[in-house]
Amino acid sequence: MQIQISKRVSNLIVFLGFIILFSSVSLFATMSAFMMTxxxxxxxxxxxxxxxxxSVDAAEQKIRDHFQQYWDRPVILFTYNKQQWPITPQNFDLTIDAHNLALGAYDVGRNGNIIHRLLQRYLTLNQGYQISLPLSYNKDKLVHILTGIANSIDRPAQDARIKQSQNGTVINVISEVTGRKVDxxxxxxxxxxxLHSDLYASVPLIVQETTPQITAKDLANIDGVIASYTTQFDPSDNNRDQNIRLAAKRIHSVLLRPRQKFSFNTQVGLRSPQNGYKEAPVFIDGNLVPDWGGGVCQISSTLYNAVLLADLKILERTSHFHPPGYVPVGQDATVADHLIDFVFANNLPNNIYITNEVTDNQVTFYVLGHPKPNSPEIHVAATTKKVLEPNTVIKQDPNLELGKQIIESEGQKGFLVTTYRIKSLNGKEISREFLATDEFKPVDRIIRIGTKAIQKK
Known part of the structure; x- marks a missing residue:
């Protein structure tokens, strides 16, 4: 039995030996044929x-002929959506070195030691061998072409916004625009x-998209005016007029989501000449002096009153040193860069949208949202108002004739006022919210009296 098994194994080994021998001879013959070509x-x-x-010459001619057919045809096709931009070799000085490419093709299987050459020839025959194209081109020209294409594609993101009718009551939502920028x-x-692997490239533009911060969905429930407030100004004061319009523009189309805070200084930015603001009169330490951004406090005060009427939560508010004339006493809100801010929050359950309108001589702020039916009426009232009379200060003036009087400053009355936000329903008061007690100090009345002795002749 063991003798029979040994014979079978011996026969199998001999058979496999013949197969390996014939395969080796065949492979050697094939490689020899390769070597002789x-x-x-x-x-x-x-x-x-x-x-x-x-041959090398024939390969060079074929490569050159193949490339020549593309000379007047696009080798790059940039695409975006349904738009196409074909780019020809002449557009960016594209050329190839057909001679060196042919030499490179001829060297395949002819470099390295014998084992490496035989292996490379075998793999080339069975799997193919691809040589990439070493192209010569002007990259700057291609970048310039693509930059021109990008200019027709690029656009900034635009927030969805609300467009009001002239009386401010009719509201239309303008949808957002997604931003685009070609990389x-x-x-x-x-x-x-x-192009390095094929003399034709269809390339979709790589475009980065930017989603706007405000979408039409954010404005979907904003369908009415919750509150508005208007103040008047003098357009003949050109500097103050410009300051008012600049500040109002920075608070136009502002969305506040529930519990989101609004900071006047953050939204408006610095009131500096670099930002376009002019010098105009402001109260500083009780004196009316020119300062950058004079008039901006009328914007903060107008907004403050609109916010009060919209029943929003006031977080930070400061009165002026002296009450301005464009709002009732105690209903102003002053601001100053880095020092005094006006801050409030949206304490309503839905998004609100703040916008304004500036005409020739007045500014109106609107708080838009989703008005509730049968909401209480809101008004602001000063329940206590005390007039503070100015002191009279006598100054002796040795340069003024004895007994002569000159009124240097007429002085100004001061006020002590307490304001409340009052809610009424069907003519009856239902709540009263304390807002602030503001003291506007009086400005002294100053009289100069001469003490200069009269010289006898």
């Missing part, structure tokens, strides 16, 4: 062009990368 080995392609079986560097790299 003076042509590019079968399976070699240059940029997708088959050159196997060709020129990545798009050029993608195009050139494809």
């Amino acid at each position: 003076d042509e590019i080995y079968q399976g070699v392609t240059v940029g997708g062009i088959p050159v196997g079986g060709l 020129i560097s990545k798009t050029v790299a993608a195009a050139l990368g494809k």
